[in-house]
Amino acid sequence: MNKMIKGILKQAELYKSQGLLKEAEQQLKKIETFIQTNDKIKNKEKLLKGIAYKIKVLNDDVKKFEKESKKTETSPGVNKIIKNLFSTAFATEGDEADKDAAQLEGAIALFKFGQFDSALTEFDQLLNSEKHSVISAKNIIKCLVEQDKVNTAVTRFFKWHTESFFSSEQLTDIRSFTENLFEKKKLDRDLLLTGAGIDNISNNIDCSEKEDKEYEDFIDISSIGISFSENAITNEDIELDVSFQTGNVISIIISSKDNQVIDKLKVGVKLENVQYYSPVAIFKGSGTVSAKTKIQSGPKKGDYSLDIKVENM
Amino acid sequence: MAVFNLKDREIQCKVVYYGPGRCGKTTNLEYIFKAYKKQIKGDMVSINTEGDRTLFFDFLPMNLGKINGCDVKVQLFTVPGQVQYKSTRKLVLKGVDGIVFVADSLDVRREKNMLALKDLQQNLKSYDLNIFKIPIVIQYNKRDLEKEGIPLMSCEKMEKDLNRQLKAPSFAASAFSGQGVGKTLQSCLNLTLKHLHKQFNWADK
Ligand SMILES: Nc1nc2c(ncn2[C@@H]2O[C@H](COP(=O)(O)OP(=O)(O)OP(=O)(O)O)[C@@H](O)[C@H]2O)c(=O)[nH]1
Numbered sequence: 001m002n003k004m005i006k007g008i009l010k011q012a013e014l015y016k017s018q019g020l021l022k023e024a025e026q027q028l029k030k031i032e033t034f035i036q037t038n039d040k041i042k043n044k045e046k047l048l049k050g051i052a053y054k055i056k057v058l059n060d061d062v063k064k065f066e067k068e069s070k071k072t073e074t075s076p077g078v079n080k081i082i083k084n085l086f087s088t089a090f091a092t093e094g095d096e097a098d099k100d101a102a103q104l105e106g107a108i109a110l111f112k113f114g115q116f117d118s119a120l121t122e123f124d125q126l127l128n129s130e131k132h133s134v135i136s137a138k139n140i141i142k143c144l145v146e147q148d149k150v151n152t153a154v155t156r157f158f159k160w161h162t163e164s165f166f167s168s169e170q171l172t173d174i175r176s177f178t179e180n181l182f183e184k185k186k187l188d189r190d191l192l193l194t195g196a197g198i199d200n201i202s203n204n205i206d207c208s209e210k211e212d213k214e215y216e217d218f219i220d221i222s223s224i225g226i227s228f229s230e231n232a233i234t235n236e237d238i239e240l241d242v243s244f245q246t247g248n249v250i251s252i253i254i255s256s257k258d259n260q261v262i263d264k265l266k267v268g269v270k271l272e273n274v275q276y277y278s279p280v281a282i283f284k285g286s287g288t289v290s291a292k293t294k295i296q297s298g299p300k301k302g303d304y305s306l307d308i309k310v311e312n313m
Numbered sequence: 314m315a316v317f318n319l320k321d322r323e324i325q326c327k328v329v330y331y332g333p334g335r336c337g338k339t340t341n342l343e344y345i346f347k348a349y350k351k352q353i354k355g356d357m358v359s360i361n362t363e364g365d366r367t368l369f370f371d372f373l374p375m376n377l378g379k380i381n382g383c384d385v386k387v388q389l390f391t392v393p394g395q396v397q398y399k400s401t402r403k404l405v406l407k408g409v410d411g412i413v414f415v416a417d418s419l420d421v422r423r424e425k426n427m428l429a430l431k432d433l434q435q436n437l438k439s440y441d442l443n444i445f446k447i448p449i450v451i452q453y454n455k456r457d458l459e460k461e462g463i464p465l466m467s468c469e470k471m472e473k474d475l476n477r478q479l480k481a482p483s484f485a486a487s488a489f490s491g492q493g494v495g496k497t498l499q500s501c502l503n504l505t506l507k508h509l510h511k512q513f514n515w516a517d518k
């Protein structure tokens with residue numbers, strides 16, 4: 001018994017040392033329950049006090065880490081590295097256009113890593129690059145809004161209008177981008193109205209800057225419905241949640257209670273009538289059971305994990 | 314993204330270490346940094362929280378020397394594994410040529426491994442990359458803890474959990490002692506360079 005507690009304690013210490021604080025806490029709680037429910041243990045009070053103290057220390061650590069992970073401003077040296085590493089357009093010697101493209105990419109990376117001040121500096125420089133001035137202006141607004149400096153953003157915005165730095169077409173583009181951004185961030189769009197002198201702003205212009213497109217090469221399936229049309233083992237169809245998906249293979253978990261279903265779904269069995277539910281739509285198709293494993297540990301012990309290869313969807 | 318400089322016969326590619334939080338990605342790079350001094354061409358850069366968790370990424374530049382007459386340079390990156398940094402992981406993954414998926418052998422991290430693999434698949438998809446087609450190897454890390462009596466999953470079990478469909482080369486390792494670290498990296502580089510060769514024929518030009 002002592003040995004067992006020591007073993008679990010050792011696990012808890014190791015998890016803690018690796019920064020796996022939740023896992024460490026779980027082990028300590030295990031010991032706590034064990035001591036509480038076991039009458040043969042001497043020094044109960046003292047042991048429980050010791051464990052409670054360890055749990056408290058852990059919880060303090062958890063809080064400390066949570067705070068830390070919010071801190072994001074990094075040093076200028078680091079920002080330079082980010083800028084260099086995340087611009088893939090490589091500047092060839094003497095080629096100004098390429099250099100600007102690389103700088104733009106670096107600036108966007110800084111923005112995405114949350115380094116708004118450094119990103120602003122970069123975008124400000126890029127305003128003078130003919131090719132990238134509009135996208136830089138948009139990003140300047142974006143940086144300022146992210147930093148909650150809405151007033152500064154509005155001021156910059158109007159300054160561009162009065163300076164005739166941009167053509168009226170460009171200004172319309174920047175304006176509609178800014179309006180969309182304000183709307184998205186639930187900011188007051190009326191702030192952008194005064195004095196601009198531009199009517200009938202078209203919101204149709206696609207001015208979102210080059211964002212990473214979401215490609216869908218295989219749709220996310222959240223659950224599936226199977227109906228056993230022939231030799232129906234139940235009158236109803238069954239619906240199961242998808243626990244894991246890689247590509248066109250989905251995993252589902254079947255409770256050990258569903259004997260009949262488990263028996264029916266042997267490896268290699270072809271399912272002709274399957275409904276695949278995705279967040280966007282329901283697809284009808286077929287599938288093949290490609291693997292079946294009994295879960296050996298954890299809360300789902302005894303249940304079966306089944307892989308189904310999606311076909312003809 | 315692989316960069317080919319045909320004039321100087323130079324090629325640069327990017328390998329990313331991916332996996333759940335605390336599985337040992339940074340430790341892998343630290344070991345490589347220590348053990349392969351000759352091939353390292355600069356400092357290792359780590360951007361961490363104070364608790365030594367990766368905040369943005371680790372970065373380690375390597376120079377493999379001449380392969381088929383081409384100077385081959387590799388940039389090694391790690392992602393931050395903690396769940397809340399998903400968008401940073403995506404950012405670091407941009408332009409990736411090869412992946413080392415580091416899985417944690419600790420029993421208590423079973424589900425985290427699977428979620429991380431799923432997260433990788435989704436992030437790749439957002440760049441129009443297919444996890445089944447990209448060069449990828451899997452590492453089962455922290456094997457050294459077995460003899461300490463800490464509950465670990467067997468490699469077979471993890472193979473079933475993570476590699477049943479992928480069928481990627483997989484390696485048992487201890488990033489802590491370095492065992493298996495070099496093999497993992499070598500295998501990934503092999504796959505990556507072969508893949509790039511198929512795509513671009515760089516060695517023949
Ligand atoms: N025993 C043992 N410990 C390891 C091994 N690899 C990593 N560790 C420990 O696990 C903890 C986490 O390692 P890291 O390399 O920081 O993990 P990571 O994957 O970079 O973590 P994140 O940056 O948070 O995603 C540290 O305490 C390491 O010392 C190993 O092979 N064996």
Ligand SMILES: [Mg+2]
Nearest residue numbers: 338339366367
């Ligand atoms: Mg790390």
